[in-house]
Amino acid sequence: MDTNITNIILRILTSEASKKEKIILKEWMDKDPDNQRKYEAIRSYWTEQNYDLCKDKIFNNVKRRISEDKRQKISKRLKKSKAIDYYKMWLKVASSIVIISIFSAYLFQTEISARVNTSDRKQIITKKNPFGQKSTIYLSDGSIVNLNSGSSVSYLKGFNKDKRQIELSGEAYFEVAQDVNRPFIVVAHGVTTTALGTMFNVNAYSKNEVIVSLSEGKVQIEVHNEHEGFQDQYLVAGEQLAYNNDLKTLKRGLFNPKTNAWKDGVLFFENASQKEVFEALELWYGFSFLISEPFEDEWRINASYDNQNLDWILGSLGYIQGFDFEILDKKVVVKNG
Numbered sequence: 001m002d003t004n005i006t007n008i009i010l011r012i013l014t015s016e017a018s019k020k021e022k023i024i025l026k027e028w029m030d031k032d033p034d035n036q037r038k039y040e041a042i043r044s045y046w047t048e049q050n051y052d053l054c055k056d057k058i059f060n061n062v063k064r065r066i067s068e069d070k071r072q073k074i075s076k077r078l079k080k081s082k083a084i085d086y087y088k089m090w091l092k093v094a095s096s097i098v099i100i101s102i103f104s105a106y107l108f109q110t111e112i113s114a115r116v117n118t119s120d121r122k123q124i125i126t127k128k129n130p131f132g133q134k135s136t137i138y139l140s141d142g143s144i145v146n147l148n149s150g151s152s153v154s155y156l157k158g159f160n161k162d163k164r165q166i167e168l169s170g171e172a173y174f175e176v177a178q179d180v181n182r183p184f185i186v187v188a189h190g191v192t193t194t195a196l197g198t199m200f201n202v203n204a205y206s207k208n209e210v211i212v213s214l215s216e217g218k219v220q221i222e223v224h225n226e227h228e229g230f231q232d233q234y235l236v237a238g239e240q241l242a243y244n245n246d247l248k249t250l251k252r253g254l255f256n257p258k259t260n261a262w263k264d265g266v267l268f269f270e271n272a273s274q275k276e277v278f279e280a281l282e283l284w285y286g287f288s289f290l291i292s293e294p295f296e297d298e299w300r301i302n303a304s305y306d307n308q309n310l311d312w313i314l315g316s317l318g319y320i321q322g323f324d325f326e327i328l329d330k331k332v333v334v335k336n337g
Contacts, residue, residue, distance in 0.1 A: 009042060030190055033167060040185075040192065128152035129170075132286020134263070139164075142177030143184065146263040150205070150283050171203045173263045176217075191243050192222040200235075201260045205283075213240040213255050223250065258304060265307040272301045277317070278334070285310045289332045295323075296336075 008025050011017035017025070029036045129135055129149050137145040140158055147153060151170020159165070165185040166174075176184045178197025186193045188204035191212070198217025204210045212221055214235040221233040223243045233241055233250065240255035258268040267284055269277060278289045287310060299321050305313050314325045314332065324335040 009039065013043065026190070033187070036187060036190070036192075037165075123157035124154055125157050126152060126154045130286065131283055139177075141179060141182070144175040146173040146175075148172060148262060148283075149286065168202055168204055170205055171201070171262075173199070173201045173260055175199050189245055190223075194220045194222070208246050209242060209244050211240060211242045213260060214238070215257070215260060261304070267305040267308075267313070269301045269303050274299060277301055281310065281313070281332075287327070287330050287332050289334060291334045291336070293336050295321075 005025065005028055008017060008021045011021055012025060025039070029039055127135065127137055127145075127147060129147050129151050131150045133149050135147050137147060137153070139145065139155075141164055143164070145153060145166070148171035151168070151172060153166050153168050153172060155164075155166040159182065162182060163185055164179070164182050165187065168186055168188040172186075174184070174186065174195075176195050176197050176199065180196055184195045184197075186202055188202055188210050189207050191204070191210040193200065193202060193212050195217060198219060199215040200217075200219055201213040201215070202210065203213075212219065212235065214237055216237050218237075219235050221235065221241055221243075223231065223233060223241075233252070235241055235252070238254055239252060240259075241250060241252045243250055256268075256270060258266065259270070261268055262284075267280065269280070272280070274295060278291070281287070282289055301317070303316075305316075310332070311327065314327075317323075318325055322336075326333045326335070
């Protein structure tokens with residue numbers, strides 16, 4: 001791992017990172033999903049080992065671990081230096097020792113895991129739905145994943161001993177079996193949602209925006225905010241959080257439960273534009289749409305369709321909005337007026 005990244009992670013863990021450093025780390029994680037996993041593993045190890053983020057406690061913890069003889073040698077060297085703040089220099093040494101021990105332990109565990117569980121690590125399961133097809137996945141821990149069309153999930157067979165992690169592209173509704181010793185983690189475009197036992201929906205069709213909606217229980221969401229850097233958000237039942245990857249902004253509030261009714265075959269529109277309606281129909285039924293000519297007026301729709309076929313929905317919309325349509329193989333031609 002790059003030394004610069006290592007130092008930035010240390011500063012993140014000790015709440016000393018600058019805004020620029022937080023952005024650098026975010027960019028590094030976005031480059032490769034494995035980088036995201038490395039950061040999460042190190043952060044988790046830091047927490048599990050109870051390394052306090054308080055500077056005073058880090059200093060004292062490490063000071064106790066160093067023998068008196070070595071401590072005196074270090075102290076003499078520091079006192080001979082031109083450093084004005086002896087305490088800060090001690091803290092720097094202490095922090096360095098702590099982070100070295102953390103990374104050493106992490107790398108050691110990773111190497112051992114690679115040797116012992118080589119066969120398991122290769123058993124990554126990927127489930128993918130084409131447009132127009134949904135599926136239900138029953139996981140080994142008892143959790144259920146309702147996977148929407150045009151979506152995919154990847155996860156390690158049997159999961160790890162300490163966590164249950166899934167990578168998502170698209171949209172899925174998760175019904176999580178409770179396991180206090182193994183949090184359930186969903187990673188989608190840099191947004192990490194963690195739960196122990198709950199029901200929530202993650203919409204990550206767009207790389208620019210990830211929307212998490214919580215039906216039951218409580219979840220923790222880790223995101224990167226432009227002004228505050230990495231931060232944890234907590235949702236309770238009925239709340240929704242939308243994170244914009246481009247702007248690094250958050251928007252949270254309540255949501256309509258019908259939004260997640262897609263898993264039961266209900267297509268729900270709430271103040272949806274023409275573009276949003278046709279895009280949803282493309283995804284839902286697997287048909288491509290061609291608008292023969294632009295609509296003169298913009299219209300919006302509030303409606304829900306319970307397991308209706310495409311022809312019925314288009315007939316209903318066409319009657320209300322005044323357009324005709326023609327279905328040719330897997331293509332729909334919309335004729336305005």
